[in-house]
Amino acid sequence: MTIGTNPALVSDATIEVRGVSKWFGNKVAVSDVTCSFGPGITGLLGPNGAGKTTLLRMMMGLTSPSQGSVSMFGENPRRAPSVFKDVAFVPEDDAVYPFLTARQFVRYAASLTSSEITESAVTAALDQVEMLDAADRPISDYSKGMRQRTKVAAALVHNPRVLVLDEPLNGTDPVRRASLIDLFKKLAAAGHTIVISSHVLQEVERLATRVIAMVDGKLAAAGDIHAIRAAMSDIPYQVRIDTDVPRQVAAALLSLDTVSGIDMLESGLRVETTDLSSVGNVLPRIASDLDARITRFEPVDESLESVFRYLVKANR
Amino acid sequence: MTTGQIYDLGYAPHEGERLGRSGAMRAITKDGIKRALGIGRKARSKLMPMGLILAAMAPAIVLVGIAFVFKSEFDLEAGDLLGSPATYFDLIATLALLFIALAAPAVMIPDRRDNVLAVYSSRPVSAADYLIARGGSLAILMLAFLVLPQLVLLVGLAALDPSGLFSAMVSDSGEVLRVFAASIGYVGAFGVPAFLVASFAKRTGMAAGMTIIGLPLLDGIAEALSQSNLPGSSLAPLLGVATLGGAVRDWVFGRSNATFSQAGLPLWTAAAALVVVAVIVAAVVLRRYRREL
Numbered sequence: 384m385t386i387g388t389n390p391a392l393v394s395d396a397t398i399e400v401r402g403v404s405k406w407f408g409n410k411v412a413v414s415d416v417t418c419s420f421g422p423g424i425t426g427l428l429g430p431n432g433a434g435k436t437t438l439l440r441m442m443m444g445l446t447s448p449s450q451g452s453v454s455m456f457g458e459n460p461r462r463a464p465s466v467f468k469d470v471a472f473v474p475e476d477d478a479v480y481p482f483l484t485a486r487q488f489v490r491y492a493a494s495l496t497s498s499e500i501t502e503s504a505v506t507a508a509l510d511q512v513e514m515l516d517a518a519d520r521p522i523s524d525y526s527k528g529m530r531q532r533t534k535v536a537a538a539l540v541h542n543p544r545v546l547v548l549d550e551p552l553n554g555t556d557p558v559r560r561a562s563l564i565d566l567f568k569k570l571a572a573a574g575h576t577i578v579i580s581s582h583v584l585q586e587v588e589r590l591a592t593r594v595i596a597m598v599d600g601k602l603a604a605a606g607d608i609h610a611i612r613a614a615m616s617d618i619p620y621q622v623r624i625d626t627d628v629p630r631q632v633a634a635a636l637l638s639l640d641t642v643s644g645i646d647m648l649e650s651g652l653r654v655e656t657t658d659l660s661s662v663g664n665v666l667p668r669i670a671s672d673l674d675a676r677i678t679r680f681e682p683v684d685e686s687l688e689s690v691f692r693y694l695v696k697a698n699r
Numbered sequence: 700m701t702t703g704q705i706y707d708l709g710y711a712p713h714e715g716e717r718l719g720r721s722g723a724m725r726a727i728t729k730d731g732i733k734r735a736l737g738i739g740r741k742a743r744s745k746l747m748p749m750g751l752i753l754a755a756m757a758p759a760i761v762l763v764g765i766a767f768v769f770k771s772e773f774d775l776e777a778g779d780l781l782g783s784p785a786t787y788f789d790l791i792a793t794l795a796l797l798f799i800a801l802a803a804p805a806v807m808i809p810d811r812r813d814n815v816l817a818v819y820s821s822r823p824v825s826a827a828d829y830l831i832a833r834g835g836s837l838a839i840l841m842l843a844f845l846v847l848p849q850l851v852l853l854v855g856l857a858a859l860d861p862s863g864l865f866s867a868m869v870s871d872s873g874e875v876l877r878v879f880a881a882s883i884g885y886v887g888a889f890g891v892p893a894f895l896v897a898s899f900a901k902r903t904g905m906a907a908g909m910t911i912i913g914l915p916l917l918d919g920i921a922e923a924l925s926q927s928n929l930p931g932s933s934l935a936p937l938l939g940v941a942t943l944g945g946a947v948r949d950w951v952f953g954r955s956n957a958t959f960s961q962a963g964l965p966l967w968t969a970a971a972a973l974v975v976v977a978v979i980v981a982a983v984v985l986r987r988y989r990r991e992l
Contacts, residue, residue, distance in 0.1 A: 445820050445991070464825045465719050472821030476814035482740055494726035495822040537818065547821075 390606025393421035403451035412437040414600040426591035427580040434600035471538035475549040481523035485533040492537035508540040527554030625651035625679035724832040731836025735802035759848040763855030785952040803897035804906035826992035845882035884947025887973035914941040937972040
């Protein structure tokens with residue numbers, strides 16, 4: 384749930400970032416970012432070098448902000464390590480001991496947090512990431528995707544309330560990727576706070592409805608992906624319309640003031656409009672007048688990719 | 700018609716109590732001990748640590764065996780065989796240096812090399828907690844390495860004592876405490892520098908080599924300085940960190956130490972120097988790890 388009109392903030396925040404900046408010498412990695420994270424999945428989005436990993440590292444207490452503050456469960460994570468009883472972090476780097484097996488590594492990760500980790504919980508964590516078959520082989524024999532899933536299992540084993548993942552799907556094959564996405568969605572539905580950083584837009588699009596987008600260290604956009612697109616009023620929407628009489632439909636649509644251009648496609652049209660609803664409202668009448676059959680009416684650019692491209696352009 | 704059923708495998712997510720820093724520190728300490736000894740790893744990893752432990756134990760086992768065989772004929776006691784437990788340190792000090800030079804990198808370096816510090820950072824431990832736990836595992840290992848053979852010897856000989864095991868152990872209890880205190884001196888002299896090197900070196904072999912070569916080299920420099928006429932040369936023995944372990948042992952057992960006698964330094968200064976070294980190393984290593992943890 385967002386606070387007031389600022390979609391970067393949530394009311395039930397477990398992690399709060401307030402006016403945070405981080406610079407390394409002359410380079411500003413993160414600049415005056417304010418946002419918060421609560422139950423559900425939030426995608427932390429941005430191109431490589433946008434400052435996502437630096438922000439995550441500050442959230443996890445791995446580095447202190449040059450300015451501003453970060454709190455987790457209301458505490459400074461650098462001064463109160465006890466907050467990590469209920470937190471897990473999956474870093475982008477390998478971060479596994481190659482000489483251990485996945486089972487040994489997950490068991491050890493569990494022992495760092497709890498005295499009562501049962502073999503059943505270790506097995507469950509490995510099973511959740513589909514690593515049971517290879518669990519007793521040394522990690523040095525694993526592919527990148529398997530190491531990635533081992534890290535996720537180690538993070539899940541103590542059932543943390545907050546899970547922060549930096550590029551967690553790197554190297555995983557499409558099938559395992561889909562199952563990890565399902566797993567994260569289930570955890571989010573169960574009330575866990577999940578923050579997933581990624582530069583792969585399709586990944587975040589499948590995972591999260593709420594995004595925090597960073598460009599050049601700054602907060603470029605925040606909130607629901609569709610709402611962000613709606614806020615981009617200065618660039619036209621693109622709508623795909625499939626019909627059996629594309630030329631006639633195109634001619635009728637061009638009479639609308641809100642339509643700024645039309646591309647003819649093999650089986651339909653791509654319409655650029657500044658007001659999506661005006662096209663949607665008028666289309667049934669055009670179809671009726673022309674006796675046209677409309678088989679598809681779909682906004683085609685409301686993807687994160689297009690939002691993201693826009694944000695990068697707008698911020699440079 | 701086909702039928703199907705999904706079986707409940709009984710997996711349950713963790714719902715147990717979450718421990719704080721002490722629980723995590725215990726786990727890190729235990730892991731450090733296991734890693735240094737190669738427990739849970741291939742036989743090759745166990746070869747050196749276990750071989751060195753056996754080599755350190757061997758004199759004690761042999762001496763107890765000799766006492767057992769010849770006791771009735773010669774009425775042997777511990778002192779007859781060894782002079783003093785302090786002598787046993789002379790036998791195993793080099794082995795202890797090798798042991799800790801190999802153990803410290805095995806405990807410290809994989810955490811950085813394999814980027815696993817991030818795992819610790821997302822657990823309820825601070826950089827200081829992590830270092831105390833890792834340093835603690837090395838201290839426990841080295842104490843065990845130095846004390847256990849002496850205990851085997853003392854208990855073995857006490858068991859053969861005509862006054863009985865209990866009575867002999869009571870009379871030897873002062874020796875046990877002195878063995879323990881002298882061992883702490885060796886932990887400071889060998890373990891602390893090995894911990895420092897392993898906290899910065901990138902490769903385990905390089906770290907072990909630096910400790911094994913560096914400490915005797917430093918002793919040699921300290922010795923040369925103490926022989927010179929340079930101002931302050933009387934304090935030079937305090938720079939030879941490795942020899943400070945022997946000086947602490949001599950202080951604890953009331954023996955004289957030629958190097959310190961020549962320099963006119965009381966032996967307690969060796970213990971004080973080791974405390975200073977330990978504090979400096981702790982500060983330097985903490986500063987180094989605070990950047991990553």
